[in-house]
Amino acid sequence: xxxxxxxxxxxxxxxxxxxxxxxxxxxxxxxxxxxxxxxxxxxxxxxxxxxxxxxxxxxxxxxxxxxxxxxxxxxxxxxxxxxxxxxxxxxxxxxxxxxxxxxxxxxxxxxxxxxxxxxxxxxxxxxxxxxxxxxxxxxxxxxxxxxxxxxxxxxxxxxxxxxxxxxxxxxxxxxxxxxxxxxxxxxxxxxxxxxxxxxxxxxxxxxxxxxxxxxxxxxxxxxxxxxxxxxxxxxxxxxxxxxxxxxxxxxxxxxxxxxxxxxxxxxxxxxxxxxxxxxxxxxxxxxxxxxxxxxxxxxxxxxxxxxxxxxxxxxxxxxxxxxxxxxxxxxxxxxxxxxxxxxxxxxxxxxxxxxxxxxxxxxxxxxxxxxxxxxxxxxxxxxxxxxxxxxxxxxxxxxxxxxxxxxxxxxxxxxxxxxxxxxxxxxxxxxxxxxxxxxxxxxxxxxxxxxxxxxxxxxxxxxxxxxxxxxxxxxxxxxxxxxxxxxxxxxxxxxxxxxxxxxxxxxxxxxxxxxxxxxxxxxxxxxxxxxxxxxxxxxxxxxxxxxxxxxxxxxxxxxxxxxxxxxxxxxxxxxxxxxxxxxxxxxxxxxxxx
Numbered sequence: 001x002x003x004x005x006x007x008x009x010x011x012x013x014x015x016x017x018x019x020x021x022x023x024x025x026x027x028x029x030x031x032x033x034x035x036x037x038x039x040x041x042x043x044x045x046x047x048x049x050x051x052x053x054x055x056x057x058x059x060x061x062x063x064x065x066x067x068x069x070x071x072x073x074x075x076x077x078x079x080x081x082x083x084x085x086x087x088x089x090x091x092x093x094x095x096x097x098x099x100x101x102x103x104x105x106x107x108x109x110x111x112x113x114x115x116x117x118x119x120x121x122x123x124x125x126x127x128x129x130x131x132x133x134x135x136x137x138x139x140x141x142x143x144x145x146x147x148x149x150x151x152x153x154x155x156x157x158x159x160x161x162x163x164x165x166x167x168x169x170x171x172x173x174x175x176x177x178x179x180x181x182x183x184x185x186x187x188x189x190x191x192x193x194x195x196x197x198x199x200x201x202x203x204x205x206x207x208x209x210x211x212x213x214x215x216x217x218x219x220x221x222x223x224x225x226x227x228x229x230x231x232x233x234x235x236x237x238x239x240x241x242x243x244x245x246x247x248x249x250x251x252x253x254x255x256x257x258x259x260x261x262x263x264x265x266x267x268x269x270x271x272x273x274x275x276x277x278x279x280x281x282x283x284x285x286x287x288x289x290x291x292x293x294x295x296x297x298x299x300x301x302x303x304x305x306x307x308x309x310x311x312x313x314x315x316x317x318x319x320x321x322x323x324x325x326x327x328x329x330x331x332x333x334x335x336x337x338x339x340x341x342x343x344x345x346x347x348x349x350x351x352x353x354x355x356x357x358x359x360x361x362x363x364x365x366x367x368x369x370x371x372x373x374x375x376x377x378x379x380x381x382x383x384x385x386x387x388x389x390x391x392x393x394x395x396x397x398x399x400x401x402x403x404x405x406x407x408x409x410x411x412x413x414x415x416x417x418x419x420x421x422x423x424x425x426x427x428x429x430x431x432x433x434x435x436x437x438x439x440x441x442x443x444x445x446x447x448x449x450x451x452x453x454x455x456x457x458x459x460x461x462x463x464x465x466x467x468x469x470x471x472x473x474x475x476x477x478x479x480x481x482x483x484x485x486x487x488x489x490x491x492x493x494x495x496x497x498x499x500x501x502x503x504x505x506x507x508x509x510x511x512x513x514x515x516x517x518x519x520x521x522x523x524x525x526x527x528x529x530x531x532x533x534x535x536x537x538x539x540x541x542x543x544x545x546x547x548x549x550x551x552x553x554x555x556x557x558x559x560x561x562x563x564x565x566x567x568x569x570x571x572x573x574x575x576x577x578x579x580x581x582x583x584x585x586x587x588x589x590x591x592x593x594x
Contacts, residue, residue: 068157069156069157070156070157071155071156072153072154072155072156072159072182073153073154074087074151074152074153074154075087075151075152076148076149076150076151076152077147077152077228077284078148079147079148079282079360079362080360080403080423080425081284081358081360081403081405081407081421081423081457082226082228082284082285082286082358082360084221084226087151097163100163100165101116101165101176103115103116103117103118103120103142104120105120105122109122109123109124109127110122110123110142111123113207114202114203114204114207115174115200115201115202115203115207115209116167116174116176116198116199116200116209117140117142117143117198117200117209117211117236117238118200118207118209118238119139119140119238120139120140120141120142121139125567126548126550126565126567129141130518130520130546131522131523131526131573132523133397133399133429133523133524133525134278134364134366134397134525135523135525135526136276136366136368136525137234137236137276137278137366140211140234140236140276143196143198143211143213143234143236144213144234144236144278145194145196145213145215145232145234147230147232147280147282150215150217150230150232152190152192152217152219152228153182153190153192154184154190154221155182155183155184155190156184157183158181158182158183159180159181159182159183160179160180160181161178161179161180161181162177162178162179163177163178163179164176164177164178165177168201171201172201172202172203172263173201174199174200174201175198175199175200176196176197176198176199177196177197178194178195178196178197179193179194179195179196180192180193180194180195181193181194188220188221188222189218189219189220189221190218190219191216191217191218191219192216192217192218193214193215193216193217194213194214194215195213195214195215196211196212196213196214197211197212197213198210198211198212199211202239203262203263204241204244204262204263204265204267205241205263205265205266205267205270206239206240206241206267206269206270206271206272207239207241208238208239209236209237209238209239210237210238211234211235211236211237212234212235213232213233213234213235214232214233215230215231215232215233216230216231216232217229217230217231223288223351223353224287224288224289224290224351224353225285225286225287225288226285226286226287226288227283227284227285227286228282228283228284229282229283230280230281230282230283231279231280231281231282232278232279232280233277233278233279233280234276234277234278234279235275235276235277236275236276236277236278237273237274237275237276238273238274239272239273239274240269240272240273240274240372241267241268241269241270241272242267242268242269242272242379243267243268244265244266244267244268245265245266245267245268246266249265249266250265268379269372269374269376269379270374271372271373271374272370272371272372272373272374272376272391273369273370273371273372274369274370275367275368275369275370275371276366276367276368276369277366277367278364278365278366279364279365280362280363280364280365281361281362281363281364282360282361282362282363283360283361284358284359284360284361285358285359285360286356286357286358287356287357288351288353288354288355288356288409289353289354289355289356289357290351290352290353290354290355290409290412291351291352291354292349292350292351292352293349293350293352294347294348294349295347295348295349295350297347297348303345305338305341305342306338306341308334311334311337311338311341312333312334312337314337315333352412353409353412354408354409354412355406355407355408355409356405356406356407356409357405357406358403358404358405358406358407358421358423359402359403359404359405360401360402360403360405361400361401361402362399362400362401362403363399363400363401364397364398364399365396365397365398365399366396366397366398367394367395367396368394368395368396368397369392369393369394370391370392370393370394370531371391371392371393372390372391372392373389373390373391374389375388375389376388376389376391376533378582380533380534381533381578381579381580382533382534382535383532383533384436384530384531384532384533384535385434385436385440385441385442385532386440386442386532388532391532391533393434393531393532393533394432394434395431395432395433395525395529395530395531396431396432397429397430397431397432397524398429398430398431399427399428399429399430400427400428401425401426401427401428402425402426402427403423403424403425404423404424404425405421405422405423405424406421406422406423407419407420407421407422407457408420408421410459410460410461410462411462417460417463418458418459418460419457419458419459419460419461420456420457420458421456421457421458421459421471422454422455422456423454423455423456423457424452424453424454424455425451425452425453425454425455425473426450426451426452427449427450427451427453427478428448428449428450429448429449429450429451429524430446430447430448430449431446431447431449431524431525431528432444432445432446432447433445433447433528433529433530434530434531435530447524447528449478449479449524450477450478450479451475451477451478451479451480451481452475452476452477452478453473453474453475453476454473454474454476455471455472455473455474456471456472457469457470457471457472458470458471459471464493465492465493465494466490466491466492466493467490467491467493468488468489468490468491469487469488469489470486470487470488471486471487471488472484472485472486472487473485479521480520480521482519482521482543483519483520483521483543484517484518484519485516485517485518485519485520486516486517486518487515487516488514488515488516489512489513489514489515490512490513491510491511491512492510492511492512492513493508493509493510494508494509494510494511495507495508496508496509507555507556507557508555508556509553509554509555509556510553510554510556511551511552511553512551512552512553512554513550513551513552514548514549514550514551514552514565515548515549515550516546516547516548517545517546517547518544518545518546519543519544519545519546520543520544520546521541521543521544522538522541522543522544522573526538526541526573527539527541541571541573542571543571544569544570544571544572544573545569545570545571546567546568546569546570547567547568548565548566548567548568549565549566549567550563550564550565550566550567551563551564551565552564579594580594581593581594582594
C-alpha cells in the first residue's frame with residue numbers, strides 16, 4: 001500500500017512544472033538570492049538573510065529559453081489573532097533528515113511504545129504541552145499537523161517535495177510517505193497542500209499503527225488585507241495489545257521451555273483498536289487602516305532637474321525663435337516647463353498601517369472510537385454495561401471559536417515603538433458520551449459549553465536590540481469563568497565582532513527570557529468520561545495553577561545554547577492506575593494476575 005501511494009504521488013509530481021533539487025540556498029526575505037552566497041563545507045549556499053532557505057533547486061535550470069525564478073520563504077501564524085511569525089527553519093530542511101521520522105524525537109526526548117507513530121510523551125517536563133480539550137489525539141504529536149507549527153510558503157516557482165522513509169521487512173517494517181506542494185497565484189497570494197501516510201507494523205502482536213493526514217492551505221498578504229485559510233484532516237488508527245502477559249518473557253526468557261521471538265509473545269488483548277478522526281477548519285482575516293507617506297530618496301538617486309536648454313528643446317523651432325527674442329516670455333516659458341517637469345516626477349510612497357481589524361474563525365471536530373472483539377473480562381477492573389466481548393465505546397467533540405480584535409500597529413510613527421492589541425472571543429463546545437438509560441441499555445447524551453473571554457497583547461517585533469511580547473486572557477462568562485493566563489517573553493540580541501586573520505566576523509549572542517502564569521479548570525474529558533469499562537464525573541476538580549520561568553542563551557558562531565527553567569504546578573490533574581487482583585496472592589506482579 002505505501003509503495004502504491006508513493007507511485008501515485010510521483011506521477012502527480014511529474015506533471016508539476018518544478019525544478020530539479022540540488023544544493024540548499026539561503027535567500028533574502030523578499031525571495032532574492034543576492035550576490036554574496038558562500039558555499040560552506042556541507043555543500044549548502046548561505047548568505048545570512050534571516051534564515052530563509054530554498055529547497056536546493058538549481059538556479060541555472062532553464063525552461064523554454066527562460067530562467068526559472070528561484071526563491072521562497074516560510075512563516076507560521078498565531079492561532080488566536082493570525083499574527084505572522086517568522087519561521088526559524090523551513091519545512092524542507094535536509095539537515096538531520098533521517099531523524100525527522102523518529103517517533104521519539106530528533107534527539108530522543110520522548111517516551112514511546114516502540115514502533116512508528118505510537119503515542120508519546122516528552123520526558124522533559126518543561127517541553128510538555130498543556131492538556132488540550134480533545135485529549136485523545138494529543139499523544140500523537142509525532143504525526144498530527146498542528147496549525148501552530150504549520151509553515152505557509154511564498155515561492156517564485158511551484159515546488160514539489162516527496163519523502164519516503166522505510167525500515168525493516170514487509171512483516172515487521174515501517175513505512176512513511178510525505179508530499180508537500182506549494183505555488184503562488186501572484187506575488188501576494190499562494191496555495192498548497194501536504195499529504196502524510198504512515199504505517200508501522202510493530203514488533204509485537206496487535207501493535208500496528210495506520211495514519212493518514214491531509215492539509216490544504218491558502219493565503220493573501222496584501223498591503224491592506226491579509227487572509228490565511230487552513231484545513232486539516234487526520235485519520236489515526238492503532239491496535240491495542242494491553243502489554244505482554246508475563247514480564248518474564250523479556251526479563252527471564254530461560255524460564256520457558258521454548259524460545260519466543262517478539263511476535264510470538266502472548267499479549268493481553270487482540271482484535272482491539274483505537275481510532276481518532278480529527279478535522280480543523282480555520283480562517284483568519286486582518287484589514288489594515290492607515291495612510292500613505294513618501295519614501296525618503298537619497299539625493300544621489302533623485303532625478304536631476306533639466307537645464308533651460310533641455311526644457312526648450314521639446315518646443316518647435318518657431319516658438320524657440322520667438323522666445324529667443326523676448327527674454328520675459330522666455331523666462332515665463334521656462335518656469336512653466338519646469339513646473340510641468342516637477343509635477344511629472346512621481347514620489348515613491350509606502351502604505352503605513354496604523355490600526356488593524358481582526359477576525360478569526362476556528363472550527364474543530366473529533367470522533368473517538370474504542371473497538372474490541374477479544375475477551376476483556378480479565379483485563380478491566382470494572383464493567384458498566386454491554387457485552388465485554390463486543391466493545392464499541394464512542395465519543396464526539398465539536399468546538400467553534402470566533403475572535404474579534406483591534407490592534408494598534410507598531411512603527412507607524414516614532415512614538416509608536418510597540419504594538420497594542422485588544423480582543424474578545426466566544427467559544428462553543430459540545431461533547432457526546434453514552435449515558436445509562438436502563439439496567440443494560442444506553443443513550444447518547446450531549447453536553448454543551450459556552451465561554452466568553454477578553455484579552456490583550458503588548459508587543460515589539462522591530463527592535464534591533466530588544467523585542468518582547470506580553471499577552472493575557474481572562475475568562476468572563478461560561479464553564480471556565482474565572483480562569484486566566486498570562487504569557488510573556490523578551491528577546492535580547494547582542495552583536496559581537498571578532499577580528500581573525502582574514503576578515504572581521506560579526507557574531508551574535510541571543511538571550512531569551514520566558515514566563516507564564518496559567519490558572520485553568522481541567523478540560524471536559526478530565527471531568528467527564530463514560531464507557532463500558534471506565535466511568536467518571538469529576539465535577540469538583542480544583543483549578544490547576546502553573547507558573548513557569550525559563551531562560552535561554554545562545555551563541556550563533558558555535559550554534560550552542562543553554563536553557564534553564566523552573567515550573568511549579570499546583571493541583572496537577574493526571575491519570576492514575578487502578579488494578580484489581582484476581583487471586584489472593586498479593587505478591588504476584590504479573591499483569592495477567594490483575
